[in-house]
Amino acid sequence: MTRQKIRRALIFFSLLAFPIIMWYLSPVLIIQAASEHIMNGSFFVFVTMFISSMFLGRVWCGYLCPAGGLMECCAQINEKPAKQGWRDKIKYVIWTTWMLAVVITFILGKNDVTIDFFYMTDHGISIADIYNYVIYYGVILLLMVPTLIHGRRGACHYICWMAPFMVIGSTIGRFLHLPQLHVEGDREKCISCKRCNRVCPMGLDVEAMVQAQTNHKCTECIQCGACVDECPKGAVKYRVFWGKQNNK
Numbered sequence: 001m002t003r004q005k006i007r008r009a010l011i012f013f014s015l016l017a018f019p020i021i022m023w024y025l026s027p028v029l030i031i032q033a034a035s036e037h038i039m040n041g042s043f044f045v046f047v048t049m050f051i052s053s054m055f056l057g058r059v060w061c062g063y064l065c066p067a068g069g070l071m072e073c074c075a076q077i078n079e080k081p082a083k084q085g086w087r088d089k090i091k092y093v094i095w096t097t098w099m100l101a102v103v104i105t106f107i108l109g110k111n112d113v114t115i116d117f118f119y120m121t122d123h124g125i126s127i128a129d130i131y132n133y134v135i136y137y138g139v140i141l142l143l144m145v146p147t148l149i150h151g152r153r154g155a156c157h158y159i160c161w162m163a164p165f166m167v168i169g170s171t172i173g174r175f176l177h178l179p180q181l182h183v184e185g186d187r188e189k190c191i192s193c194k195r196c197n198r199v200c201p202m203g204l205d206v207e208a209m210v211q212a213q214t215n216h217k218c219t220e221c222i223q224c225g226a227c228v229d230e231c232p233k234g235a236v237k238y239r240v241f242w243g244k245q246n247n248k
């Protein structure tokens with residue numbers, strides 16, 4: 001439980017810092033920077049997300065993401081599990097279109113390639129003038145609406161432009177047999193009380209995954225550990241997979 005308090009505190013503080021860090025997560029600024037051949041802050045943040053997910057899966061989403069903090073606040077209003085299925089695929093369409101835009105803009109861009117981590121920020125701060133708050137509240141609204149309408153972490157499931165980096169990164173990590181953090185179920189210990197389902201911030205059917213022994217393959221799991229901490233029988237655990245066990 002202490003772990004979940006720390007986790008919630010981390011994403012809440014991250015949410016409070018969102019006006020400062022927003023440009024470092026911006027899908028738009030990276031395109032603008034690409035047109036000038038500048039490797040900006042969000043470029044480095046997305047690369048870090050991708051590489052770290054090969055080893056840590058979607059830990060960013062569970063422990064550090066400001067949007068995750070916002071959505072877990074929204075879950076106080078609508079706590080039903082967001083529907084899974086085709087809607088989860090929308091984020092991959094968004095991501096693919098966006099990546100194509102970044103690459104094409106870079107190819108058509110001008111100037112020598114340079115690095116400017118603080119590109120378009122004011123001394124490192126993203127939202128430093130009143131006009132940028134219009135964008136800030138627009139993004140907040142964009143993230144809140146799917147969650148308020150559909151349920152727990154709706155924007156993570158449906159529209160997050162960052163999640164595919166980590167889904168692809170963790171899939172590559174598994175393919176390469178890299179040591180990788182996972183949540184693993186043990187159906188022998190499970191008594192099907194479904195307490196794990198009730199606490200999962202992503203609204204996943206954790207109990208069904210435990211019965212099918214597929215927790216470690218779930219691309220929507222954000223490795224938050226809420227199910228690990230809630231299970232009365234220790235039927236869900238964190239585990240680091242090494243080598244070929246990864247693909248079982």
Ligand code: SF4
Pocket residue numbers: 189190191192193194195196197206207210230231232233234235236
């Ligand atoms: S909380 Fe534990 S015992 Fe209960 S359904 Fe989930 S995995 Fe099974």
Ligand code: SF4
Pocket residue numbers: 183199200201202203204206220221222223224225226227228
């Ligand atoms: S399955 Fe467990 S670790 Fe994964 S998101 Fe749900 S509660 Fe968190």
